[in-house]
Amino acid sequence: MAALPLRCWADTERDMTEMPTISPDSANDDSWEVAGRRFTSRLIVGTGKYKDFEQNAAAVEASGAEIVTVAVRRVNISDPNQPVLMDYIDPKKITYLPNTAGCFTADDAIRTLRLAREAGGWDLVKLEVLGEARTLYPDMRETLKATEVLANEGFKPMVYCVDDPIAAKQLEEAGAVAIMPLGAPIGSGLGIQNKVTIRLIVEGASVPVLVDAGVGTASEAAQAMELGCDGVLMNTAIAEAKDPIRMARAMKHAVLAGRDAYLAGRMQQRKYADPSSPLAGLI
Amino acid sequence: MSESISITVNGEPRRSTASTIAGLVRELGLKPEKVAVEHNGEIAPRSTLENVPLNEGDVLEIVHFVGGG
Numbered sequence: 347m348a349a350l351p352l353r354c355w356a357d358t359e360r361d362m363t364e365m366p367t368i369s370p371d372s373a374n375d376d377s378w379e380v381a382g383r384r385f386t387s388r389l390i391v392g393t394g395k396y397k398d399f400e401q402n403a404a405a406v407e408a409s410g411a412e413i414v415t416v417a418v419r420r421v422n423i424s425d426p427n428q429p430v431l432m433d434y435i436d437p438k439k440i441t442y443l444p445n446t447a448g449c450f451t452a453d454d455a456i457r458t459l460r461l462a463r464e465a466g467g468w469d470l471v472k473l474e475v476l477g478e479a480r481t482l483y484p485d486m487r488e489t490l491k492a493t494e495v496l497a498n499e500g501f502k503p504m505v506y507c508v509d510d511p512i513a514a515k516q517l518e519e520a521g522a523v524a525i526m527p528l529g530a531p532i533g534s535g536l537g538i539q540n541k542v543t544i545r546l547i548v549e550g551a552s553v554p555v556l557v558d559a560g561v562g563t564a565s566e567a568a569q570a571m572e573l574g575c576d577g578v579l580m581n582t583a584i585a586e587a588k589d590p591i592r593m594a595r596a597m598k599h600a601v602l603a604g605r606d607a608y609l610a611g612r613m614q615q616r617k618y619a620d621p622s623s624p625l626a627g628l629i
Numbered sequence: 630m631s632e633s634i635s636i637t638v639n640g641e642p643r644r645s646t647a648s649t650i651a652g653l654v655r656e657l658g659l660k661p662e663k664v665a666v667e668h669n670g671e672i673a674p675r676s677t678l679e680n681v682p683l684n685e686g687d688v689l690e691i692v693h694f695v696g697g698g
Binding site: 392394395396399402415418420421423445461463464466467580582 | 639665695696
């Protein structure tokens, strides 16, 4: 068919189904869901290691995080009037995700989260059962055991685990509502050591996958998202930056950038160069 | 004047004149709505803190949320 004169286009009935559907809001409508709760931010931040509560609260604000991890510890009976986290980060505005940091057995972790549920009144929790102090590597046998018990008690455990696609499957079957493999040891800032296993976990999971631990700087957070993770959880990378508030902001942008890059679909890699300017018309 | 009893709170022995868990929490200068309590190894649901009596020799853990990763 001959091309229509340009002015005729306006009169031609166009088949709308063939029009590309690009929603102007598509970039802003990229929320995710865990255990039936919907969140916009894909960055979860910890609340440990900060200089003070003010800095902690400012970093959470700058990160845009809607979920923060918190630990459960004995109250200080000798000085009950000390400031507490809840005075600075409002649990009505930011979801507290109680963790089991420091627990080395399933029983300790379960006990801690039962108390956490009583303290907070919610069932979305972060389970981590550690195997040894030096590496803080998860003890998967105990982790799996705790996941089963917690799920049966109505908890929604987001589970810190090894970057092993088979272990991830087993956790999911046991009732984990999110799989959270380490990228590198907790607090190491070494970045994602095994991109292949993280990708395999993402591909095999039907619950959200978040890299938990190991991210040291913004590019590594972006990398986690480019691998298809649903989110990233970090603490030390922000808290131990020279300027934690600025790093919190960097992480927010990195997670958004990595997520967009994943959704956009990266170009194929080539072995050699391919010019971007046309070769035709060279003088 | 109520009699004082010996109990263990967060691993430390102490004496208390409180008759309930909530009373003990307040005696310690804490707000019952900001803590969780384990009473002799069992969770004491917050809704029951005002009613659960304290007895001689009770072991309690009183916890709250702190910063953590």
